[in-house]
Amino acid sequence: MILENKLHITDQIELAKAEEKISKQKAKQLFDSGDIEKVEVGKFAGLAFIHAYLFADIYPFAGKIREVNIAKGNFGFARVMYLGASLKHIDAMPQSTFNQIIEKYVEMNVAHPFREGNGRATRIWLDGILKKEIRQVVDWNRVDKEEYLAAMQRSPVKDLEIKALLQQALTDQIDDRALFMKGIDVSYYYEGYSEFKTEEL
Ligand SMILES: Nc1ncnc2c1ncn2[C@@H]1O[C@H](COP(=O)(O)OP(=O)(O)O)[C@@H](O)[C@H]1O
Numbered sequence: 001m002i003l004e005n006k007l008h009i010t011d012q013i014e015l016a017k018a019e020e021k022i023s024k025q026k027a028k029q030l031f032d033s034g035d036i037e038k039v040e041v042g043k044f045a046g047l048a049f050i051h052a053y054l055f056a057d058i059y060p061f062a063g064k065i066r067e068v069n070i071a072k073g074n075f076g077f078a079r080v081m082y083l084g085a086s087l088k089h090i091d092a093m094p095q096s097t098f099n100q101i102i103e104k105y106v107e108m109n110v111a112h113p114f115r116e117g118n119g120r121a122t123r124i125w126l127d128g129i130l131k132k133e134i135r136q137v138v139d140w141n142r143v144d145k146e147e148y149l150a151a152m153q154r155s156p157v158k159d160l161e162i163k164a165l166l167q168q169a170l171t172d173q174i175d176d177r178a179l180f181m182k183g184i185d186v187s188y189y190y191e192g193y194s195e196f197k198t199e200e201l
Pocket residue numbers: 072073074075109114115116117118119120121149152153154156190191
């Protein structure tokens with residue numbers, strides 16, 4: 001099934017390419033314009049702002065809470081019925097330490113508030129929290145794709161793997177533009193998008 005999109009594209013491969021190109025341009029703009037500073041750090045509203053920023057030209061559901069239940073593998077994300085309550089709870093979760101921040105990130109992944117694009121938007125959101133609260137960000141280039149995805153699959157049950165994996169990749173280069181752009185490319189690579197380099201768009 002192909003997602004309904006504003007570009008009126010009906011070919012899966014064509015849609016994936018257009019989505020990658022346009023949303024990576026937006027990610028670049030998010031950083032270069034300074035709009036990233038407007039994100040409400042650690043709140044669902046901040047995540048929705050990022051999601052809308054990246055995907056508004058592509059999907060009608062950009063920045064909007066999903067209205068369908070979704071699953072990946074055999075894991076069902078939060079049921080639509082409980083999503084509102086879950087997001088309120090996550091907003092109130094503490095975010096002072098690295099462990100608290102990752103626990104909040106894991107809960108946001110379990111919520112999976114959007115129809116698509118949760119992984120990419122939420123990793124930007126995570127870095128915003130880390131940056132503000134502990135003055136570090138993840139160097140995603142130091143996080144292996146298969147290890148990351150396995151740790152995220154495991155995270156609703158046990159978060160030790162994802163904590164260890166992200167901790168060893170922390171860096172103090174919180175305002176480094178090249179690191180941000182590279183991070184976007186790696187984040188997209190996790191999800192199967194690797195046609196374009198953000199820096200070159
Ligand atoms: N089985 C799973 N259990 C929990 N989380 C998962 C599972 N599979 C994938 N994820 C998480 O979901 C993200 C992908 O969600 P998705 O909405 O498709 O985002 P995107 O469109 O950016 O790829 C992955 O990056 C990972 O963090």
